[in-house]
Amino acid sequence: MENKRPEWSSYISFIIAAVGSAVGLGNIWRFPYIMGKCGGALFLIIYLLLIAFICVIPLSIELAVGKFYKGDPITIYNKINPKFKIFGYLCLITSILIPCFYFVVGGWILNYMWLFLANDIPSDFAQYFGTLNSNPFVPAALTLVFLFISLVFPFIGLNKGIEKANNVMMPVFVVMLIALAGYALTLSGAKEGLAFMFKPDFSKFNSEMILLALGQALFTLSIGIGIMMTYGSYLKKDVNIIKSSYTLIFFDTLVAVLAGIMIFPIVFTNGIEPTAGATLVFISLPEIFTTLPFSRIVAFLFFILLFFAAVTSGISLLEASLSCYSEYFKMKREKAAVLLFVLVSVIAIPASLSFGILSDFKILNRTFFDFLDFATSNVLMPICTLAICVIAGWKLPLIHFEAFGTNRYTKIFSFLLKYILPVVLVLVLVLGLK
Numbered sequence: 001m002e003n004k005r006p007e008w009s010s011y012i013s014f015i016i017a018a019v020g021s022a023v024g025l026g027n028i029w030r031f032p033y034i035m036g037k038c039g040g041a042l043f044l045i046i047y048l049l050l051i052a053f054i055c056v057i058p059l060s061i062e063l064a065v066g067k068f069y070k071g072d073p074i075t076i077y078n079k080i081n082p083k084f085k086i087f088g089y090l091c092l093i094t095s096i097l098i099p100c101f102y103f104v105v106g107g108w109i110l111n112y113m114w115l116f117l118a119n120d121i122p123s124d125f126a127q128y129f130g131t132l133n134s135n136p137f138v139p140a141a142l143t144l145v146f147l148f149i150s151l152v153f154p155f156i157g158l159n160k161g162i163e164k165a166n167n168v169m170m171p172v173f174v175v176m177l178i179a180l181a182g183y184a185l186t187l188s189g190a191k192e193g194l195a196f197m198f199k200p201d202f203s204k205f206n207s208e209m210i211l212l213a214l215g216q217a218l219f220t221l222s223i224g225i226g227i228m229m230t231y232g233s234y235l236k237k238d239v240n241i242i243k244s245s246y247t248l249i250f251f252d253t254l255v256a257v258l259a260g261i262m263i264f265p266i267v268f269t270n271g272i273e274p275t276a277g278a279t280l281v282f283i284s285l286p287e288i289f290t291t292l293p294f295s296r297i298v299a300f301l302f303f304i305l306l307f308f309a310a311v312t313s314g315i316s317l318l319e320a321s322l323s324c325y326s327e328y329f330k331m332k333r334e335k336a337a338v339l340l341f342v343l344v345s346v347i348a349i350p351a352s353l354s355f356g357i358l359s360d361f362k363i364l365n366r367t368f369f370d371f372l373d374f375a376t377s378n379v380l381m382p383i384c385t386l387a388i389c390v391i392a393g394w395k396l397p398l399i400h401f402e403a404f405g406t407n408r409y410t411k412i413f414s415f416l417l418k419y420i421l422p423v424v425l426v427l428v429l430v431l432g433l434k
């Protein structure tokens with residue numbers, strides 16, 4: 001006997017939650033700094049082309065497979081063919097491992113929100129960030145608090161938990177982002193910042209850029225984890241998948257570009273290098289914030305913005321694994337939530353300490369935090385994406401229509417899915433292993 005599965009209460013709620021999953025630290029933290037590293041506007045052009053013509057395909061396929069087969073990732077693969085169940089398990093493993101490093105960053109965000117709220121602002125952020133991370137308890141405790149907050153909503157359920165959280169956080173997020181971007185445009189470095197973003201420098205082109213853009217696009221769309229399958233499985237019959245995918249891509253990219261408009265003027269006003277990397281958000285930007293007008297409120301809003309972005313993505317990650325426990329393994333939701341909490345904690349705690357007391361513990365020459373990022377972003381996600389593209393491309397012709405509709409573009413998309421995406425993804429995988 002089939003259990004009654006939950007459904008999105010409206011199409012808009014689905015779009016908001018899916019955008020909530022897609023828009024995350026990747027947009028605000030990773031996108032601007034990769035773009036900075038790759039010379040700005042040229043990277044943006046390459047990224048837009050790739051996301052619109054290549055990455056839209058696995059996104060639509062994941063949503064369509066979910067909508068068609070209805071289930072958590074393991075159940076779906078099992079329904080397609082029990083031989084493919086292994087890929088469902090890989091999705092589950094990925095959705096457990098990503099929070100283990102992503103939520104460490106979530107913990108730092110909580111800490112910085114508190115700093116600016118309590119007006120307890122350090123004079124040297126580089127030193128502060130180092131001290132914070134060398135503490136043997138604080139980073140771990142913050143990570144667990146962030147995990148708890150993100151787990152509450154999927155635990156409550158689809159309509160009352162996930163939808164409600166996204167329906168409140170995402171609109172507030174967008175308003176704050178627009179306000180902060182507007183504020184950044186009033187600063188003296190605005191012109192330079194915008195030129196950096198929107199004036200392409202073709203001499204900076206190199207092939208690594210394409211790989212970085214592809215990786216970023218796949219990561220930001222939350223593809224290759226089973227999230228979009230899970231979210232797609234709660235869709236009603238009449239939803240147009242390809243249109244939904246483009247809507248999602250539109251908002252996700254808009255947020256990434258707005259984040260750039262918010263960050264680069266600040267960066268140029270203060271003459272720091274846009275290539276400052278991951279430390280940009282936790283060292284350079286806070287330092288700059290303290291020199292700006294309305295500094296405390298601007299900084300506090302910025303970290304709330306990051307917090308909303310990270311929580312709404314965290315919710316989707318945890319829902320993908322919770323759905324496996326409760327549907328495929330038929331566990332009670334309470335038990336499933338406790339199990340997930342324990343699993344993530346056990347791996348996330350050492351990850352949270354890998355900038356301090358565990359910094360010498362290395363796997364494949366990487367700290368544990370970097371190893372988790374590498375194993376998921378460079379290995380597991382491309383494998384899971386490749387699997388669904390090859391399986392759907394070659395074995396599930398009906399899914400092509402479900403994903404791409406029946407119009408004159410269907411054939412082109414199917415061609416890309418069957419022949420081009422496997423090649424692209426194998427390249428991403430091979431080059432990513434280097």
Ligand code: PHE
Binds near residue numbers: 025027098219317
């Ligand atoms: N898409 C989110 C971001 O861009 C991150 C994420 C990746 C969330 C993978 C879930 C899964 O930050």
